[in-house]
Amino acid sequence: MKAAVIHEFGPPEVLRIEDAATPQPAAGEVLVRVRAVRVGGLLDIGTRAGRNPFARLTFPHILGADFAGEVVEGGEGFSPGERIAGVPFIPCGHCQACSMGRDDACPNAQLVGVHRQGSYAEYVSVPAKIVRRIPPSIGYEQAAALALSGPVAVTQFGVAGLRKGDWVVVTAAASGLGLVTSLVAQALGARVIACSRKEWKREILRGHGFEAVLNTDDDGFVDQVKELTTGRGVAIAIDNTASTSMFAKLCAVLDRLGVIVCSGALAAETVPLDMRSLYLKSQSVIGIRTHTQASLDGFWRMVQDGIETRIDRSFPLDDVAEAHRYVEAEKNFGRVLLTID
Numbered sequence: 001m002k003a004a005v006i007h008e009f010g011p012p013e014v015l016r017i018e019d020a021a022t023p024q025p026a027a028g029e030v031l032v033r034v035r036a037v038r039v040g041g042l043l044d045i046g047t048r049a050g051r052n053p054f055a056r057l058t059f060p061h062i063l064g065a066d067f068a069g070e071v072v073e074g075g076e077g078f079s080p081g082e083r084i085a086g087v088p089f090i091p092c093g094h095c096q097a098c099s100m101g102r103d104d105a106c107p108n109a110q111l112v113g114v115h116r117q118g119s120y121a122e123y124v125s126v127p128a129k130i131v132r133r134i135p136p137s138i139g140y141e142q143a144a145a146l147a148l149s150g151p152v153a154v155t156q157f158g159v160a161g162l163r164k165g166d167w168v169v170v171t172a173a174a175s176g177l178g179l180v181t182s183l184v185a186q187a188l189g190a191r192v193i194a195c196s197r198k199e200w201k202r203e204i205l206r207g208h209g210f211e212a213v214l215n216t217d218d219d220g221f222v223d224q225v226k227e228l229t230t231g232r233g234v235a236i237a238i239d240n241t242a243s244t245s246m247f248a249k250l251c252a253v254l255d256r257l258g259v260i261v262c263s264g265a266l267a268a269e270t271v272p273l274d275m276r277s278l279y280l281k282s283q284s285v286i287g288i289r290t291h292t293q294a295s296l297d298g299f300w301r302m303v304q305d306g307i308e309t310r311i312d313r314s315f316p317l318d319d320v321a322e323a324h325r326y327v328e329a330e331k332n333f334g335r336v337l338l339t340i341d
């Protein structure tokens, strides 16, 4: 089969289109003909560059995490020809976190494209538990764009206890994850304040029907949120940046019983937390590594009611190095995908 293979860590040029052995599905796995794969930051580019702390891989290696395609060899309830989407996170299924239904915290989880061969290829074999059927209304590219971010957002709002009508602020709402998070919150009945620090991105966000689009760098940000929420603040703040200045502002706009949810640490700064304010207002700060298995089902049910995210650009698999350069240059608004005919 055709695949994008790396034989060493390095710049985008280490990605080579080669002929690789078609994987043989093991027990409990499905063999999938891949049609679209998301090009991601940490799992794809970080792993390729040798920056991924989870990566313990053997070369030659095939990258590729969340994907969509059709089942070729079924089993485990899937039949050949069914259209599916898959996620990279494979929880062990028997640890304490897994038995509690909080498999997002599984310490034994493996990642497709990091710990095992990925989906930058015509075929990938993965455990059936990480794939789900996709609605007929959406194409493979849209499915691959939503496959991971959507369930992560559903998990975030489930754990944070979102209720209809709640105010939610999403930072970096113009990122691939942030936009899906904002759309999921909206679909769950939240009143969404989508934030971006770039005006051209805010302009695009304004077209998505959110309650407000704000700039967290604006001196008046805290007052603007207070005004929108009639002085109360937001029930949930989603922040995957871990930026000192941003975190202080989120604390300032958090309502009583409010929850700050973190599923990433792009800036990776150590943020200040006023414990006195936290306990006096019965607030919490929670980390959620990724989605739960249960949220995969919940999310794909929601998609049937019409969630669609923005696809910035699709590259054919042959242009994988160019796709990596494009994502590394942060030129995209929305998902960047590889397509495999």
Ligand SMILES: [Zn+2]
Pocket: 091, 092, 093, 094, 095, 096, 097, 098, 103, 106, 107, 108, 109
């Ligand atoms: Zn586990």
